[in-house]
Amino acid sequence: MRYTSPRSADEALGLLAEHGAGAKVLAGGTDLLVALRHRTVEPAVVVDIKRVDDFDEPVRVTDDAIVVGPTATMGRLAELEEVRRRHVALVEAALTVGSVAIRNRASLVGNSCNASPGADTAPVLLALGATVTIAGPAGERTVGLDDFFLGPRRTACGPDELVTALHLPRPRPGSGSAFQRITRRRGVDLGTVSIAAVLGPDDDVALGMGAVGPRPLVARTRLGDHESTAAAVEHLVAAATPIDDVRAGSDYRRAMLRVLARRALDTAARRRDEEAA
Amino acid sequence: MTTFAATGPSPDHEDPAVTVSTTVNGEHRTMSVPAHRTLLEALRDQLALTGSKTCCAEGECGACTVILDGHPVTSCLVLAVEAEGREVTTVEGLAPQPGELSDLQEEFLAAGAVQCGFCIPGQVVAAECLLRANPTPSTAEIREGMSGNLCRCASYERIVCAVHATAERRAGA
Amino acid sequence: MTEAPPRPAPAAPVRDHGAHREADPHDDGVAGTGRAVGSGVLRYGGAERATGAQQYVADLPFPDAAQVAFVTLPVARARITAIDTSAALALPGVVAVLTADDLPQPVPRFGISHQDRPVIADGEVVFHGEPAAVVLAETVDQARAASRAVVVHHEPLPGVYTLEAALAPDAPLVHHPSVRPASGPAADSNVLDDAHYAWGDLEAESARADVVVENTYSFPMVTHFPIEPGGTVVVPTADGGVEVYSPVQHPYLLQRVLAKVLDLPLTKVRVLAPDPGGGFGGKQNPRYEPLMAFLALRTGRTCRLVHSLEDTFAMMRRAACRIHARTGFASDGTVLTHELRADYLIGAYADVAPRVMSKGSYVGAGPYRIPAVRIDARAVLSNTTPSTAFRGFGCPQVAWATESQMDAAARALGLSGLEIRRRNLIGRGEAFVRGECPAPSDGDWLESLEKAAALIDHDAPRPPGRGVGIAVAIKPGATSGLSQSLVRLLYDGSALAYAGTSDMGQGARTLWQQILADELGVGLDAVSVVSGDTDRVPFDLQTSASRSTVFMGNAVLAACRDIRAQVLELFAEATETPVELLGEGPGVLLTPEGELPLPEAARIALGSLRGEFVGRGTSRMRGRSAHPLGGDAAFYEFNCTAIEVEVDTDTGELLLLKHVSVSDVGTELNPLQVVSQDEGASIMGLGHSQMEQLLVGEDGVIRNLGALDYRIPTFKDVPVELVTAAVANADGPGPYGSKGISEGALLCTAGALGAAVTDAAGVVLRDLPITPERVWRALHDQTD
Incomplete structure (x- = not known):
């Protein structure tokens, strides 16, 4: 394994183009180093992008969006005032990822590129309608996160491509969001089920769901189109296909989806009302 | 019969060694490591700084916690080559002088937090970072902030006492 | 090894050790004034x-050492047909590859209760993770690379991984015929050993019973998870002996076993035991030290092996247990009969597991005054990690069942968990084990019960969704x-x-x-x-x-x-x-x-x-050969634990509001260390009660290998309030009236938690750990 530390995005892309699937991008390393230890990946080249100096700044706040660069860590993101103001649920989710020490390394974009079905930040990013910018030999393209996640550990980012930014559109005025999850213990843990709800001003709902399918899922509806909130929740969670694994049984996951979805919706509604008040 | 190989000692691994210059506990240090070597392994094997411990080796236990450019990280999930030009502080660098204890280390002992002791270097480093970021943490904040550091002797309450005592001591200083 | 190096002056010899400790009766002493004992002297080292x-074993410098890596198979049980080492030997840095063929024949076996463990797998691996070959190379990387290059031709064999499978009439036998006892249950079954204790007239007492509760309980397979995984270094000496560095709890036992296996006098086997970074029973007995010693003697090299955490999952665990209990009570709550069948699922080698079974089940009737008791226990072999000693030995398993039975009866009779224990707990000097070798209580155990009840405010009204549970248990100390x-x-x-x-x-x-x-x-x-x-x-x-x-x-x-x-x-x-x-x-x-x-x-x-x-x-x-345990216990560890819990009935999640542990310690020689041990054992008890379990797949391979999916308690899993207290009546056999205290606080954690959950949510759980999913499932089944 060779280590490279390109200084520019072009140099990084050049390395990826040269080595293809033999190259692995290193941002925070919290997923990659575990994979290296277990030899589930054996790259010829590691491309450390933390010294690339022509990326956009790690986190850029504009009126319309928050643009998160590929090296911004969970810890940094959760500290930023504007992120905390606009995206409570994202902060809640980011603060469940590993420990303080892990969050000082783990990058939000890297975590998304790892495409774990249970990634705790994926549901909220999906529900917020995040998009990613993918740079490659043919230039840049923008992909909605829902189209980005293809399956377990598979994304729309090709081996010669690099996700250079993640865009979080500014929530419409009168929105509220919340994150909920179930774990096996109270301290640092992987989510058995994780849920994010984003409730818009017109009672439009986006529900992101983690660890209940081969990839993180999102479903959308309008509360008014259903007889009750419970019916809306049923509609939203219908797409989930949870499985049995060492962390939980599928029936428990399915039941928790409903409980957490309801709780997340209630909290999001409360936050929306509080903001309005 | 035991089967002996014909080959003698040979270089470490097929990965080429890379020279890494870094600052460790305030001193400039140079290491020669293959790319796959973690910072934890390099600190322990190359620099003989064995205070950082190996347990899970995948970021789940915190026994290898060090400070990298001011932030606590699990050194098992950092490649040594990533430390090029960076500043690393290990548990060995916390006391004011060799052979002395920091106030936090003293409070760990006073609170009865040190049992088998294997996780303690990581706990001390994590607690030091916690106190630097939040000089007057509540019990809930200590439990939250330290929850990446496992202790099988379960000295958790003792460590919480030690962190509180240090915070009080620093506030009074 | 552990001579005192110069130590920095401690901040102060004695300190307040936290708000959550009940005041102890001793004044703080000062060094050199004759009152060091009884004060919170800071930890030596x-x-x-x-x-x-x-310096733990992995920190010791051995610049000339060659590094060791094991070759293991991806299956639990297999016949080894051939081992091809040629590709491995051709790799850079490889010094040697050793297999069973390189050892004296037949391959020497060793063990504690049975001489059943081969130095290295001899023709067959019998559990997942057992090495089939071992590689020595100049560096760790080279050793690991070479271990992957060793080709072990093998035929998977059917194995048994559960009690059901191991006890089936046609079950494959775990023990090779050559090491199986010729007589006894193990001659033709997987029951390696059994124990039976009985007293009183079951039939007559049963006839008097107004309430009989009968249930089956289970206790999971859990692993020690020391934060120091450990390792071994063997240095061959010029005189043909060995120096062995291993963080073992029993250096002299290791010395004896090595001397026997290597056929060396004790003087040529020097064991240097660096302080273990956590033992909990897992680092008592020899495992791979004999293999390392052979490797060092054959190659003339210093051989170093440092384990990974995952390795320890294949080295040590607690015996799982299934307990069937039938208990009879009079209408006033007096317990009349207690029948217990406890099957301990042990691993592929005996280690000390038969002793765990017999000593644990010995106190299966608990610290109670019961006229008629029958306990039948078995140690059942399986193709899994050999189980060994683990803090509490075999006692937490049976205490889980017996304490849950007491609460089941209390509910049936409209008594509180506290009241039924008050009515049955044994007084000082009374025998709780009767028969030819009676075991009398050596403490004022009611005092501990009442103290814990007061500290948890047992009878206070609680809002819906909250509940309280209280439990007691004992463990025999050493019998020789x-x-x-x-x-x-x-x-x-x-x-x-x-x-x-x-x-x-x-x-x-x-x-x-x-x-x-x-x-x-x-x-x-x-x-x-x-x-x-x-x-x-x-x-x-x-x-x-x-x-x-x-x-x-x-x-x-x-x-x-x-x-x-x-x-x-x-x-x-x-x-x-x-x-x-x-x-x-x-x-x-x-x-x-x-x-x-x-x-x-x-x-x-x-x-x-x-x-x-x-x-x-x-x-x-000295022991007493006529005694079923080989001797009377030097003392008993008694503990009372009380837990207050809040149950989230939608998710099954538990919030532990308060956890009280009261131990009978005799005398607190060092109150600060007593607190550390009591708190530590309390939380370790919550581990097996709430979250810990090794999940073994149908192929016998552990599915949650490693820290990511085997969960132990963290800072955030500590109860909101954790209170430990001691009863100290200076009535122990140790110095100044002390007793051993290191295990008590986890003996009955599960019983207290289970009772609290039932009190809070109305559901009864009989399988540990009590996970959110299991609580939810119990609530869900109830409403169906």
């Missing part, structure tokens, strides 16, 4: 641990033992204790330091303790069963008193004072002119030739 200077100690009082008033107890976190050395300080009248800082080296330190049987305070404590105390007697005698001679005019006491020599500090008296006695005093102490307790 603590400063090195806090600064990272303490031998600890030998040497103490040297040097001319300058400093002193050395040689005591073979392993200090794995319990703080044994601190106690020896305290005892020397008081008994010899020397300052704490003037005391050094030497342990962990079979060449330098006299014999100690083992560090287990919370025995050291009592056994080694008494040996150290005796050595100190031996010195006092010698000082008196020599002082009389040197000063020409009639012996009958002299006397001695803790830290002093009594002379006609008044009290003389002992070190000063020693200096006068030694005179210009200087020199030193060497004291010897031995603490020996």
Whole structure:
């Protein structure tokens, strides 16, 4: 394994183009180093992008969006005032990822590129309608996160491509969001089920769901189109296909989806009302 | 019969060694490591700084916690080559002088937090970072902030006492 | 190994140790004033641990060592047909590859209760993770690369991984015929050993019972998860012997086993035991040290093996258990009968598992006054990680069932969990095990029960969704033992204790330091303790069963008193004072002119030739062959735990609001260390009660191998309020009335938690761990 530390995005892309699937991008390393230890990946080249100096700044706040660069860590993101103001649920989710020490390394974009079905930040990013910018030999393209996640550990980012930014559109005025999850213990843990709800001003709902399918899922509806909130929740969670694994049984996951979805919706509604008040 | 190989000692691994210059506990240090070597392994094997411990080796236990450019990280999930030009502080660098204890280390002992002791270097480093970021943490904040550091002797309450005592001591200083 | 290096001055000898501890009856003492014992003296060796200077086995430098890696198979049980080492041997840096063919034939076997464990897999691997071959190379990377290049041709064989499978009539037998006992249940089944205890007239007492509760309980397979995974280094010596560095709890046992397997005299096997970074029973018995020794002797190289955490999952675990219980009560809550069938699922080799089964089930009826009891227990082999000692030995398993039975009856009779225990708990001196070898209570256990009840405010009204549970349990201490100690009082008033107890976190050395300080009248800082080296330190049987305070404590105390007697005698001679005019006491020599500090008296006695005093102490307790446990327990650890919990009935999640643990400690020699042990055991008990379990797949492979999916308690899993307290009536057999205390607080954690959950949510759980999913499932089944 060779280590490279390109200084520019072009140099990084050049390395990826040269080595293809033999190259692995290193941002925070919290997923990659575990994979290296277990030899589930054996790259010829590691491309450390933390010294690339022509990326956009790690986190850029504009009126319309928050643009998160590929090296911004969970810890940094959760500290930023504007992120905390606009995206409570994202902060809640980011603060469940590993420990303080892990969050000082783990990058939000890297975590998304790892495409774990249970990634705790994926549901909220999906529900917020995040998009990613993918740079490659043919230039840049923008992909909605829902189209980005293809399956377990598979994304729309090709081996010669690099996700250079993640865009979080500014929530419409009168929105509220919340994150909920179930774990096996109270301290640092992987989510058995994780849920994010984003409730818009017109009672439009986006529900992101983690660890209940081969990839993180999102479903959308309008509360008014259903007889009750419970019916809306049923509609939203219908797409989930949870499985049995060492962390939980599928029936428990399915039941928790409903409980957490309801709780997340209630909290999001409360936050929306509080903001309005 | 035991089967002996014909080959003698040979270089470490097929990965080429890379020279890494870094600052460790305030001193400039140079290491020669293959790319796959973690910072934890390099600190322990190359620099003989064995205070950082190996347990899970995948970021789940915190026994290898060090400070990298001011932030606590699990050194098992950092490649040594990533430390090029960076500043690393290990548990060995916390006391004011060799052979002395920091106030936090003293409070760990006073609170009865040190049992088998294997996780303690990581706990001390994590607690030091916690106190630097939040000089007057509540019990809930200590439990939250330290929850990446496992202790099988379960000295958790003792460590919480030690962190509180240090915070009080620093506030009074 | 562990001689005292220079230690930084502690901040203060004694400190307030936190708000959550009940006040202890002892005044804080000051070093050198004869009151070190009973005060919260700071941990011996603590400063090195806090600064990272303490060297555990993986930290010891062996610049010339070659590194070892195991070759394992991806299956639990397989016949090895051939091993092709050629590709591995061709790799850079590889020194040797060793297989069973390279060892004396038949491959030597060793073990504690049975000589069943081969030095390396001999024709067959019998559990997942058992090495089929071992590689030695110059570096760890090279050893691992070569271990992947060794080709082990094998045929998977059917294995048994559960009690059901192991006990099936046509079950494959785990033990090879050559190591299977010729008679007894193991001759033709997987039942390696069994134990039976019975007293009273079951039929007659059953006829009087108004309420009978009958249930089956299960206790999971859990692993020790020491934060130090450990390792072994073997250095071949010029005289054909070995020096073995291994963080073991029983260095002298390892020495004995190695000497036998290698056919060497004890003098050529030197065991140097660095302090274990957590033992909990998992580091008691030899596993791969014999293999490492053969490798070192065959190659002439220093061989170093450092385990991963995952390796330890294949090295140590607690026996799982299924317990069927039938218990009869009179309408006033008096327990009349208790029938228990406990099947312990042990692993592929015996280790000490038969003892875990027999000693654990011995107290299966709990600390109660029960007229008729029948206990039948079995140790059942399986193709899984060999189970071994684990804090609490086999007691938490049966206590889970027996305590849950008490609560089931209490509910049926409209009594509280506290009240039914009040009515049945045994008084001091009364036998809770009856029959030919009765076991009487050696403590005031009701006092602990009432103390815990008061601390949890047991009878207070609680809002819906909250509940309280209280439970008790006992564990027999050691039933035989031998600890030998040497103490040297040097001319300058400093002193050395040689005591073979392993200090794995319990703080044994601190106690020896305290005892020397008081008994010899020397300052704490003037005391050094030497342990962990079979060449330098006299014999100690083992560090287990919370025995050291009592056994080694008494040996150290005796050595100190031996010195006092010698000082008196020599002082009389040197000063020409009639012996009958002299006397001695803790830290002093009594002379006609008044009290003389002992070190000063020693200096006068030694005179210009200087020199030193060497004291010897031995603490020996012979077993009793007629006793079912091989002897009466030296003491019993008694604990009462009470838990208040809030249940989220939608998710099944538990919030532990308060956890109270009261232990009967005899005397708190070091209150700070007692607190640390009690809190630690309490939380470890919550581990197996709430979250820990090894999940073994249908192929016998552990599915949650490693820290990511085997969950132990973290800071955030500590109950909102954790309170520990002691009952200290100075009624133990150890120094100053002390008892062992290291296991009590986890014996009945599960029972208290289970009862609290039932009280809070109305559902009864009989399988551990009580996970959110299981609570939810119980609630869900109830509403269906």
